[in-house]
Amino acid sequence: NAGVTQTPKFRVLKTGQSMTLLCAQDMNHEYMYWYRQDPGMGLRLIHYSVGEGTTAKGEVPDGYNVSRLKKQNFLLGLESAAPSQTSVYFCASSYEGRWGYTFGSGTRLTVV
Amino acid sequence: RKEVEQDPGPFNVPEGATVAFNCTYSNSASQSFFWYRQDCRKEPKLLMSVYSSGNEDGRFTAQLNRASQYISLLIRDSKLSDSATYLCVVNRGDYKLSFGAGTTVTVRA
Numbered sequence: 001n002a003g004v005t006q007t008p009k010f011r012v013l014k015t016g017q018s019m020t021l022l023c024a025q026d027m028n029h030e031y032m033y034w035y036r037q038d039p040g041m042g043l044r045l046i047h048y049s050v051g052e053g054t055t056a057k058g059e060v061p062d063g064y065n066v067s068r069l070k071k072q073n074f075l076l077g078l079e080s081a082a083p084s085q086t087s088v089y090f091c092a093s094s095y096e097g098r099w100g101y102t103f104g105s106g107t108r109l110t111v112v
Numbered sequence: 113r114k115e116v117e118q119d120p121g122p123f124n125v126p127e128g129a130t131v132a133f134n135c136t137y138s139n140s141a142s143q144s145f146f147w148y149r150q151d152c153r154k155e156p157k158l159l160m161s162v163y164s165s166g167n168e169d170g171r172f173t174a175q176l177n178r179a180s181q182y183i184s185l186l187i188r189d190s191k192l193s194d195s196a197t198y199l200c201v202v203n204r205g206d207y208k209l210s211f212g213a214g215t216t217v218t219v220r221a
Binding site: 031033035040041042043044045048050058090094097098099100101103104105106 | 116120143144146153154155156157158161199203205206207208209210211212213214
């Protein structure tokens with residue numbers, strides 16, 4: 001049982017480039033989330049989804065887009081990367097939404 | 113004001129010592145409370161839920177004070193393996209969790 005898998009694990013982008021981060025879960029969870037973690041800031045919610053075909057904005061959505069076309073996958077897109085988006089990105093999923101989050105191992109993104 | 117605030121530490125303690133730390137939350141409507149553990153460069157993992165009556169899980173004791181809006185975690189008989197960052201996590205009753213920035217604990221031999 002893989003749980004939550006994030007790809008890629010590491011990436012370096014140049015300013016203005018685009019990329020997509022993939023999150024896949026095999027636990028049949030309805031709820032999925034994208035967080036970013038920066039030193040001293042804790043995890044901040046970027047976007048989330050309460051089910052297949054739904055997405056909603058979190059605390060820091062600017063500069064990011066998401067899609068949930070299949071229940072098991074939640075994609076995070078950066079259309080035009082900026083140095084301020086250098087961070088560690090974590091995906092999480094939950095069966096119920098209010099507790100029991102399972103996190104992926106993270107994507108370390110550097111924008112130069 | 114941040115929704116969840118924690119003392120970042122670090123708390124440096126010898127093996128076998130007891131260490132305790134708190135976090136405060138701003139939204140009085142918060143309904144569920146948790147402590148997560150995060151090891152260096154790893155993902156957060158659920159350590160324990162926090163119940164109104166207080167609860168223990170082995171060497172770990174969590175307390176909730178709704179009147180003062182704070183949550184505490186106490187670790188007894190600290191082990192080297194307890195070295196980590198402990199994240200205070202709050203749910204307001206919706207489908208999202210709010211995370212504190214974490215308290216770093218280092219246990220030395």
